[in-house]
Amino acid sequence: MITLYNWDLSVNCYKQRLLLSILDVEYESIPVDFYPGWEHKSAEFKRINPLGHIPVIVDDGYKLRDAHAILTYLASKYDPSGRWYPASDPHLLGETAQWMLFAEGTTNTASAARLHVNLGYEFDIEVLREGAHELFRALDEHLWFREREGLDWVTSSPHPTIADLAIFPDVMLSEEGGISRLDYPAIRRWTDRVRRIEGFVVMPGMFEAAKGAPK
């Protein structure tokens, strides 16, 4: 059984919940009082993760931290189709790694802006917003060209990968950080596609795709 140290409002924890739901894998969630309790900074929690951040998973005694590393592990272990983490195809694997790194960028800009607005983290908000827009512009253009090729996802796979899931919540909640997606139509179409993946679940602040809308 997988144990996930989780805070419902964390995008990085949500990435794990989303993949586990899509793969239909059962897990136990241990709520961490990230805010206002700052439990992840407590001496007790630092015995679980000395870096003092979430998410962390423990799978049958095997412990792993860092959102994108956990996605890699979970997809490798629990997706027998090998599509979510396409390790057997060098091109797709390279692209997946590339867009997972891109997701570090969206987390450190768009999602950091959200922490500033929501919880008062002392960041330079204008720098974060500018950084997020720069990434969103690149992503929007990339997805537009993908669509021209008849492809729906950030890699050239016909199937979504963990890279889509890693980027998705940073983008989907960007407005909480004051980053509008109005100028990124290809991104908006892509977020609609992600929300229609079978097994998709929301996190607080998101809504399910409209009922009955075309696939």
Add this chain to the structure above:
Amino acid sequence: MTTATGHAVCTDPAILNQWYAVAAIPEISVAQVHRTRLLDSSVAYSVTADGECLAWRTAPNDATVTVDASSQLDWLPTRTAFGYLWMSVGEPPPDVFEVQESAEPDRRTLNAATIGIAVSAPRAIENFLDMAHFPYVHPHMLGEEPHTEVADYTTELRNGELWAVDCRFYQPKAAVSSTEGVMAEYLYRVPSPYCAMLYKSSPGDAERMDVIGIFVHPISEEFVRANLFLCLLDDVSSDTTIRRFQQTIFSQDKPILENQYPKRLPLDPRAETPIRADKMAIAYRRWLTDLGVTYGVIPA
């Protein structure tokens, strides 16, 4: 009227002369200076090592690091109530309004969250007073389709406070300690324009009600930090579990609030089309008009 930085200056006595909760006391690091804004004024506060709460007006680029009660500063009045530090940039009443339940020893009193929201204070309050959105915004928790009807209820003024009474709504999971869906009973209370509370039937006690409050700290006309106050009859759930439930609800409301346009609340009865379920919203808007509120609203 605007400041040199283009911010509106609040001149409404009904808004200026109020207490505002700016932080939950357990979350304030002791002996440090915390800077914020209140009604567009730059202010700071600090809790001394002796537990004394201090607040003062600052210049926008203030860099004061330490203060004590003997410092020469533009002091502002403070109070502590229900676990929060309250302050005012006007001439407030002697005390923060009362929440009698907070003195009951068997209740759990805690701050569920203090969250920044890009919305005007009255829009945040009006959303808090609304039942009709429960099944759509808080599905499986505070409401569930097809149970969308808001039964008729009554609004009234009591000692200068706005109340809604006899409210009922079907809720599949009314509180973290709920085990089944219930017809939850609600009372709403607005003791000051930017603070609201609700009293709702408690799964833990048939005789008494849980109390949940939203104490809005207006930073500017279109940005607030909302303090979510809980005073519950629940001796089972952990603080983490209780907060988790309320934070989820709060986060579900956030995108709705932030996408309301105009951000300031229009007080003209013809500005947004109300339905019968919006009786409390209509009463709230009328009450703000009667109080002469212009800050955070589009006056009628």
